[in-house]
Amino acid sequence: MTNVAVVGSQWGDEGKGKVVDWLSERADMVVRFQGGHNAGHTLVVDGMTYKLSLLPSGVVRGKPSIIGNGVVIDPWALFAEIERLSAQGVSITPEVLRVAENAVLILPLHGNLDRAREAAAGEARIGTTGRGIGPAYEDKVARRAIRVCDLADADVLRFKVDRLLTHHNALLRGLGEPELEPESLMAALLEIAPRLLPFAGPVWRDLEAARRAGRKILFEGAQGALLDVDHGTYPYVTSSNTVAPNAATGCGVGPGAVGYVLGITKAYTTRVGAGPFPTELTDEVGRLLGERGHEFGTVTGRPRRCGWFDAVLVRQSIQVGGIRGIALTKLDVLDGLETLKVCVGYTLNGVLLDYLPASMKAQAAVTPVYESLPGWQESTRGARSWADLPAAAVKYIRRLEELIGAPVALLSTSPEREDTILVQDPFLA
Structure with a gap:
């Protein structure tokens, strides 16, 4: 048996949902390794249609599923998606879903900034979904992002919020937008923390244990190779690496663990x-x-x-x-x-x-x-x-x-x- 990485070979929207579901039934574990809730899969299982944006496709079948560190996570969008699937009879608990503790959070300010910049760009706009994916990845590489694990310590969180807003308020002033107060962001994060933290952990350890046990792992990519930030039609791309080699980096396994790469075309x-x-x-x-x-x-x-x-x-x-x-x-x-x-x-x-x-x-x-x-x-x-x-x-x-x-x-x-x-x-x- 080998592990399988599923990626799009074009500009996304290649029909990954059905293929990923077909493969997830045969897999023991499903992992999302990049992107955010800007990409979607549509699954049809036993006549029921499920629309997923952030959750790995395995959750529909109750398979152990992981959101890796390469994903940027809007926690409010995540729980809205969980609630939507719950209404369809899909139970998503910490026993089914694990979230990388070192994954970066998408905050409301990221979406606001995304939309404001697109509006200011006019005809030169990139065509983003406006969901804050790009600004969140920018904060990640600039080392000012708030990560899932930061929600567990209010003092650390306050330090990081202050540092983050020093940068973002300067941008908002330049765009003529109102500045943000740290108290409101702190309150929103402390409110969502007890909901998200039970799902969080060192997912790289889960994957290593699964690999050693010979379990079949399905690495699920979003978008497509032509939207890769390095290899796509830059600058009209997404803000992450969508190609299969990022499956390893995006969840914490060695490159040899990825195995067969299937390109949805x-x-x-x-x-x-x-x-x-x-x-x-x-x-x-x-x-x-x-x-x-x-x-x-x-x-x-x-x-x-x-x-x-x-x-x-x-x-x-x-x-x-x-x-x-x-x-x-x-x-x-x-x-x-x-x-x-x-x-x-x-x-x-x-x-x-x-x-x-x-x-x-x-x-x-x-x-x-x-x-x-x-x-x-x-x-x-x-x-x-x-x-x-x-x-x-x-x-x-x-x-x-x-x-x-x-x-x-x-x-x-x-x-x-x-x-x-x-x-x-x-x-x-």
């Missing part, structure tokens, strides 16, 4: 918010993909931009993130299209490129080079074996494998968990 391409998108379609085909694929953000409800499959970007994600196999999703959205296009390269100032350059200006200027493939008129929805797929659909999948340099390990053919074609079980790879 949509059969076409979408992204939310601003930023470069070489294969974006603004025509009827793009609108059709959005309507068929129900392309609206799980957390924000924002419509997603849609375009053709970009093999260059997925191949880059595979190479940078160590992805060994992909789970291809939403193939059925392409049903009925006469011709499909796949980006196989770019041109930039007359030069052919086989990768996306790092420069923001270059990323905005590249022109995709397409290869056309025949579509299929038959339905692929609900297929559970290769024999159920049209020949043209199989040809499309095989060509994608060649272009990205990785095999399809799983093929998802509908939101229903049983509508999955398993080629290689990641836990057994």
